Amino acid sequence: DQLIMRFVDLIITIPTLIIGAVIGIQIGNLGVFFLALFLGLVSWTGLSRLVRGEFLTLREREFVDAARVAGASNMRIIFKHILPNAVGVVIVSVTLLMSGAILLETALSYLGFGVVAPDTSLGALISTNQDAFTVYPWLFWWPGLFIVTIALCINFIGDGLRDAFDPRQ
Numbered sequence: 287d288q289l290i291m292r293f294v295d296l297i298i299t300i301p302t303l304i305i306g307a308v309i310g311i312q313i314g315n316l317g318v319f320f321l322a323l324f325l326g327l328v329s330w331t332g333l334s335r336l337v338r339g340e341f342l343t344l345r346e347r348e349f350v351d352a353a354r355v356a357g358a359s360n361m362r363i364i365f366k367h368i369l370p371n372a373v374g375v376v377i378v379s380v381t382l383l384m385s386g387a388i389l390l391e392t393a394l395s396y397l398g399f400g401v402v403a404p405d406t407s408l409g410a411l412i413s414t415n416q417d418a419f420t421v422y423p424w425l426f427w428w429p430g431l432f433i434v435t436i437a438l439c440i441n442f443i444g445d446g447l448r449d450a451f452d453p454r455q
Contacts, residue, residue, distance in 0.1 A: 287338075290334075291335070291338065294331045294334055294335060297328060297331045298331045298332065298335075302328065302329065302390060303390065303393065303394075305328045306325055306328075306390055306391075306393075306394045306399065306400075307394060307397070307399040309321065309324045309325065309328070310394045310399035310400045311399055317405065318401055318405055318407075321391070321394075321400060321401065322387070322391070325387055325390060325391065326387070329383055329386070329387055329390075330383075332379075332383070333376070333379050333380065333383055336375065336376075336379050337372065337375070337376055337379075340372045340375050340376075341368055341372060344367075344368045344371050344372060345368060347371075349367055350363055350367055350368065353366075353367050370451075371452075373448075373451045373452065374448040374451060374452030375448075377444055377447045377448045377451060378444050378445065378448050380444065381440050381441055381443060381444025381445075381447075382441065382444070384440050384444075385436075385437040385440050385441055388433070388436055388437055388440070389433070389437065391407060391409065392407065392408050392409035392412075392433055393409060394409065395407035395408070395409030395410040395413065396409035396410070396412055396413045397409075397413075398413065408429040408432055408433050409429075411429045412426060412429050412430070
């Protein structure tokens, strides 16, 4: 636990945009899938700290003590008692992480470190049309509106899933 959390602390101290830019330069020409995969490999750290904290909080609750007194194994306590109570926090955090990843990819593509041609991205679309924004402002409005809409839709889906799966609701 301590070894993993110190590794997570080390990864968290490096700004994600810088990691994304370095990964984008090295991996961006391999395609969208590999860029998303490597961004996912560095973005899990905040989620891991949140899940760890939630599990540490839940293991001190009365229903876990009652299950332990009743003779439940550690695996049963984890999968039948703690995990169902932590799933709401995990779902909301994952959807926020997905929205953040979309915004990170958009920023990287806008700066030229993300998706490269012939693939396209909303950030690359904004960057391509940047010179024409003063004359044709809708060239910025539509990609910007789609970015915001995608992020909001993912967050609303996460809120709905949390309400559906959280036993405390």
